[in-house]
Amino acid sequence: MKLSVINPNTTRSMTETIASAARGVAAVGTEITPQTSEMGPVSIEGYYDEALAVPGLLQQLSRAEGQGAEAAIIACFDDTGLDAARAMAGIPVLGICQSALALASFIAQRYSIITTMERSRIPIEDLVRRYGHAERCKARAADIPVLSLEDPNSNARDRLRSEIATSILEDRAEAIILGCAGMAELAASLQAEFGLPVIDGVAAAVKQAEALTTLGLATSKGGVYAPPVAKPYHGLLEPFAPEQIQNA
Amino acid sequence: MKLSVINPNTTRSMTETIASAARGVAAVGTEITPQTSEMGPVSIEGYYDEALAVPGLLQQLSRAEGQGAEAAIIACFDDTGLDAARAMAGIPVLGICQSALALASFIAQRYSIITTMERSRIPIEDLVRRYGHAERCKARAADIPVLSLEDPNSNARDRLRSEIATSILEDRAEAIILGCAGMAELAASLQAEFGLPVIDGVAAAVKQAEALTTLGLATSKGGVYAPPVAKPYHGLLEPFAPEQIQNA
Amino acid sequence: MKLSVINPNTTRSMTETIASAARGVAAVGTEITPQTSEMGPVSIEGYYDEALAVPGLLQQLSRAEGQGAEAAIIACFDDTGLDAARAMAGIPVLGICQSALALASFIAQRYSIITTMERSRIPIEDLVRRYGHAERCKARAADIPVLSLEDPNSNARDRLRSEIATSILEDRAEAIILGCAGMAELAASLQAEFGLPVIDGVAAAVKQAEALTTLGLATSKGGVYAPPVAKPYHGLLEPFAPEQIQNA
Amino acid sequence: MKLSVINPNTTRSMTETIASAARGVAAVGTEITPQTSEMGPVSIEGYYDEALAVPGLLQQLSRAEGQGAEAAIIACFDDTGLDAARAMAGIPVLGICQSALALASFIAQRYSIITTMERSRIPIEDLVRRYGHAERCKARAADIPVLSLEDPNSNARDRLRSEIATSILEDRAEAIILGCAGMAELAASLQAEFGLPVIDGVAAAVKQAEALTTLGLATSKGGVYAPPVAKPYHGLLEPFAPEQIQNA
Amino acid sequence: MKLSVINPNTTRSMTETIASAARGVAAVGTEITPQTSEMGPVSIEGYYDEALAVPGLLQQLSRAEGQGAEAAIIACFDDTGLDAARAMAGIPVLGICQSALALASFIAQRYSIITTMERSRIPIEDLVRRYGHAERCKARAADIPVLSLEDPNSNARDRLRSEIATSILEDRAEAIILGCAGMAELAASLQAEFGLPVIDGVAAAVKQAEALTTLGLATSKGGVYAPPVAKPYHGLLEPFAPEQIQNA
Amino acid sequence: MKLSVINPNTTRSMTETIASAARGVAAVGTEITPQTSEMGPVSIEGYYDEALAVPGLLQQLSRAEGQGAEAAIIACFDDTGLDAARAMAGIPVLGICQSALALASFIAQRYSIITTMERSRIPIEDLVRRYGHAERCKARAADIPVLSLEDPNSNARDRLRSEIATSILEDRAEAIILGCAGMAELAASLQAEFGLPVIDGVAAAVKQAEALTTLGLATSKGGVYAPPVAKPYHGLLEPFAPEQIQNA
Secondary structure, eight states: OEEEEEESSSOHHHHHHHHHHHHHHOOTTOEEEEEEOSSEESSOOSHHHHHHHHHHHHHHHHHHHHTTOSEEEEOSTTOTTHHHHHHHOSSOEEEHHHHHHHHHHHHOSSEEEEESOHHHHHHHHHHHHHTTOTTTEEEEEOOOOGGGGGOTTSSHHHHHHHHHHHHHHHSOOSEEEEOSGGGGGGHHHHHHHHTSOEEEHHHHHHHHHHHHHHTTOOOOOSSTTOOOOOOOEEGGGGGGSTTTGGGO | OEEEEEESSSOHHHHHHHHHHHHHHOOTTOEEEEEEOSSEESSOOSHHHHHHHHHHHHHHHHHHHHTTOSEEEEOSTTOTTHHHHHHHOSSOEEEHHHHHHHHHHHHOSSEEEEESOHHHHHHHHHHHHHTTOTTTEEEEEOOOOGGGGGOTTSSHHHHHHHHHHHHHHHSOOSEEEEOSGGGGGGHHHHHHHHTSOEEEHHHHHHHHHHHHHHTTOOOOOSSTTOOOOOOOEEGGGGGGSTTTGGGO | OEEEEEESSSOHHHHHHHHHHHHHHOOTTOEEEEEEOSSEESSOOSHHHHHHHHHHHHHHHHHHHHTTOSEEEEOSTTOTTHHHHHHHOSSOEEEHHHHHHHHHHHHOSSEEEEESOHHHHHHHHHHHHHTTOTTTEEEEEOOOOGGGGGOTTSSHHHHHHHHHHHHHHHSOOSEEEEOSGGGGGGHHHHHHHHTSOEEEHHHHHHHHHHHHHHTTOOOOOSSTTOOOOOOOEEGGGGGGSTTTGGGO | OEEEEEESSSOHHHHHHHHHHHHHHOOTTOEEEEEEOSSEESSOOSHHHHHHHHHHHHHHHHHHHHTTOSEEEEOSTTOTTHHHHHHHOSSOEEEHHHHHHHHHHHHOSSEEEEESOHHHHHHHHHHHHHTTOTTTEEEEEOOOOGGGGGOTTSSHHHHHHHHHHHHHHHSOOSEEEEOSGGGGGGHHHHHHHHTSOEEEHHHHHHHHHHHHHHTTOOOOOSSTTOOOOOOOEEGGGGGGSTTTGGGO | OEEEEEESSSOHHHHHHHHHHHHHHOOTTOEEEEEEOSSEESSOOSHHHHHHHHHHHHHHHHHHHHTTOSEEEEOSTTOTTHHHHHHHOSSOEEEHHHHHHHHHHHHOSSEEEEESOHHHHHHHHHHHHHTTOTTTEEEEEOOOOGGGGGOTTSSHHHHHHHHHHHHHHHSOOSEEEEOSGGGGGGHHHHHHHHTSOEEEHHHHHHHHHHHHHHTTOOOOOSSTTOOOOOOOEEGGGGGGSTTTGGGO | OEEEEEESSSOHHHHHHHHHHHHHHOOTTOEEEEEEOSSEESSOOSHHHHHHHHHHHHHHHHHHHHTTOSEEEEOSTTOTTHHHHHHHOSSOEEEHHHHHHHHHHHHOSSEEEEESOHHHHHHHHHHHHHTTOTTTEEEEEOOOOGGGGGOTTSSHHHHHHHHHHHHHHHSOOSEEEEOSGGGGGGHHHHHHHHTSOEEEHHHHHHHHHHHHHHTTOOOOOSSTTOOOOOOOEEGGGGGGSTTTGGGO
16 A cells, blocks of 8 residues: 655655654555655644645645555644545545544543643644543643754753653553654653553554555545535635646 | 724635625724735635635735734634634634624524535534534534525525524524625525524624724733744745745 | 613622723713612622522613613623523623623633632633633632722732732633623733733623624524513512513 | 422412422421412513522522421422522522432433423523533423413323423433423323333422431532622612521 | 342442441331342452452342342442443342432532542543533542451551542532442541531432332333343353343 | 454354454454354343453453453444453453544544444443544444344345435434444445445454554553452352453
8 A cells, every 4th residue: 555644844854754653663565655745834833834734735645646645644743734635635634643542542541642832732632622532631732842853952852751751640641642743753762661652643643544445444525525616726826726736 | 993804715706795794884993904815715615625725814814914904804604714813913813603603692592503515514513612602503504605695596595594494493593693704795684584683704703803902802922822933934835934924 | 872781789889890891991882871789789709699689680681771771781700690681681681701701712712710709610610611611711719709809908909910820820821801890990900910811801791782782683582582471470579570670 | 307398489389289299209207398489470481580589489498497497499490599599508409400310310311301481491401411411311392381281271281291202202212301390290190101200300309308318418518509698788689688588 | 118239349348338328328118138249359449340240230139129129229339230230120220429429419519539549530530421420520549449448457548538638628529429338437427527518329329219219210111221132141141141130 | 463353242153244354354464363252142232231241251352362362352332341351451452333433533524323223322322422422423223133134034234224324314424334243244335335434343443453563552551451459259250350360
């Protein structure tokens, strides 16, 4: 299976982190195709960045589908543009937040998400509620910029560790979900350090994409995810008109 | 007060309908400034159109703020891009769905939204739940394309009427909310015809914008709506980088 | 528009505070008519006072409607008797808690109410839930008697300030709602002091009353707020029989 | 034990129905003391009647407590004034809606309340939600005036039967709760006729009152039900000032 | 009335504690028949013990019904096997958690359950939510093994006391529910010590059983609690086949 | 990976249906080990059967773990004994209801479960709520006995088809979940017939088990799923004492 893993921000080094996490768990026969958005913010921190990251990710998704991808993953923890992506694409599309929450609920009854900044925490709380996990899952912010995760001189990892420790103590978390795609490579070492399951959403989404594909399940097109109605788009976004998006 | 009313689709005739509804209820001293998006879909029907309408509306909003608007309204019933808009702007921003629901809750305990298409209905149900009205409000679709509302030869208004009648009978609706900005001009005649309150979101939002401005209340910048972090944006959307958006 | 602002307790000095807050935000053309209940408690602190304040406020409301008021506000933060008032009156009736919550939801995603006493806090929590804000709003008590707010020698304002500071820190409140009509005059100075929106329910309700009136919206009489059935009332409350209440 | 059963409307014939239902299930040693409100509406149909029934029932409750009652029941299905009563009285106070719902949840997972009029149905739905039964219990209105239950020539009982049949079919109700104190005497015959449990709230409340008294449990006075603060009341309701209510 | 009180663990000394609590509150005419499970765990601490306690309690329940019991109580706070028991038996079956919660809601608006171990606390939180009390009730664990409650040399009672004190302070609990049948005998002394209502579930369930029996109410057999379908059971549990269980 | 698929009823022909569905979707390298309960009911229809199926499934699960299984599936749609199984086992344990719901939420926003009998429907509704899908998922019963699914002369499949058609029409279901392990083989043909995704829980659980194993995630043992406390068990179930269960 050809699986597109889309980084919806434009930072290629983060795409590499994500691709590596995806490849590390892919089944035999799953080919990971990493893609980086070509338009929009260098990192997604809050509602504004998130909204402006959507066209770029839809563009990548459309290309991926055109090039034969059988499923796609949006590798940002706020599940950027997930509903629009599901409506646009014929292939299944997974979000890393939704995927991670599903796995957490199979192995624990109380789990916490550790994300980067407060302005990302509240949108994640909304996702947690929408996805039906509000009674079991808390979201915490380690108060670190997204790109600091890539900076070996920052104290980002220490702050992440400290927030995990707090969530175990105060939330009685039985499992931890890493709330940023940029944390993907840390799951194994944190799991070893804290002695409880630590879930990376990128890896979780890879397995869910494989699951859907194997089972012959794709996004239902009979309701809210029906394909966009053909219509003109104007201005800068004219190439995104439904009938034209694959060539955008 | 200078109040920007932004139509997030690119259809100018719909902007006129909206502007007329806004002017009809504006207080003395409120100057309505209608704006039409210059980029994106000609109408918003479902998640895909909605996502692609956001850059265009943010562009208009930024311009409005730069030109002295004291508050802004996003005139599409799915409250397109509302959170991103509130984070970006220093002035208060109102959604017409959220505004209409607030007024409905002051005059009725059971109310129904009549929107256009099924693919718009479910996103509206999500808004209804997020805004806290799920126990009192139902959403129904009249199964009509948005732009058919402007076509005197379509049966759109009859289908709308028929769905209102059903919601009174089956949902025991005590008030009706018109679930599309394009229906704004119909509120008064439908209220007269059905003998119960009929709420247009555009008008509702104008009054809420005036309320906030009079009371000296603006979007709180101390939490999830903090201004976007300054950072580069790439590609087609480079002009939307936080420090540059006013000139986009 | 003639707008009746009813203080449902019998303390006239508090009515003046309320009237002043209302006048300070009223639109040109809105005439504020303050009214003080003539029967019942001198302040409303908990369920018992609240229940006994209702006849007096209904009496004032009926008189107001008889004298041409076009809308009315019940100026006590527990929205005393609001449902009965809406059923009785033909004009729209606003509660200050419900009005303040609506405005808060337009400018923040996490907000806290600071009220007076613990016995008022839990009824307010119930309102917050009923009105659909439970996931975004917390209620706190500053542990001060209502009438101490009028006593310059009390430490009431200091305790209020201290509780606001705590709610910013612990609830991550992005906006504050003043949970007692007697605090109306403090909104502006607290907003300046704490640097985040501070909402007074009296002012909020004035703007909502103006909104409904301008839009031609009144309480729906087709359901739960249908006019009371004509029937005899006995004893002390005989004058409140539905057909007689205007003369009570 | 001396158990006060208070009819909060002024219709003595209904008090007799209620008293008879209470006596029919009282334990040996429980002395039922029926009381009829002396002030307020002849029947309670909707929010307005309900609010105006509260002073009369508090007056009766205070007298009952003064005369040695060890517990009290408010015999109206909208649990009129229940919170105020619990705050005022030192003895436990039961509502018939809350009592009936508790028993229903012990013997069924889906149950329906059949009440009189639509304007009573929605307040009951609110109680069902507040008491935590919303996921299991539906409320229906048979569209009959309260006092028609006492009129042998009305078709009230047929309409009640018809609505029970509908709730079994459409709600898959496993048990029925009679949603008006005036229906108390019908429980046994309806249970026989429909072959499923039919619960009368008056009887339910008698047993809950006996339970609390036997177990030495009374309303907690350490929180929201703390005794009313001593303070003056003015006008017609002056005798209801907290320190004076027993003599009202 | 003959009332079976079933201890679903095999520890007879705990049965005696339970029987004594039941007898202490039983009405004249209620004969308490204590029964101890003959198969399964010596104490119930978490999901595994709970599941394995069910066959033994169903066996006792079936015998009790065969011997003329008119109602039964399952005396373990996680309401072990309650739904299966209600489906199997023709007589009403009460759980002590559900019974205690019902009484608490009649006398307080905020109440806390103090149970033994963390692994019991989360299942109790689930019951609290299922029974509709999540907004009013918190669960806490005193971190004590169940059988330590019977050991005079353990510090179990001190830890229980300490957790009650914390719940009053931090949860603002107005009433306390003892979250283990083995705590039954402590209710009176703790109520005296802390000056607020302390509820024992065994006593609560006795009164609810009496209530149902007096009112002629039994488990509805028309829905989810319909009698088990006759069918073969195999292996060790063959005697539990629906048609044979009374002789198991 | 060695994956144990446990049929918690004793009907071997149903185990074969389940095993076949599991093998049809297993990854290369996944060895499906079907197991049939040796004690308990021949089919699980309602709470009583469900409770009595738990010891048999725990016995099989313990054996599977002893024989090197790396994960296990409980192949009954009411997720029989899932929490006890997770507490007992060191390996991950999947329920087919929970697994199917997770996949459905990735491809649709409205989905319906079609199960066998009404007495199974309500427990499934409880699972749907517990797992957080109540706002998106409805449960329906086709009113067919479980074992009739294996009888080519029954009309079971027609009734199933008819209920699917109804759920598409009335619930606006975008995807269908088969609510009984015995329906596993029908997913593909029903998906083709109805033209929307049809999800079999057995297949879904196989992929989730593979996901957890690949990712190195197992049930968290730090909270509610901590291993059972070592203690004696008595009577028929003595072999299930925590330290002995592997040899039961």
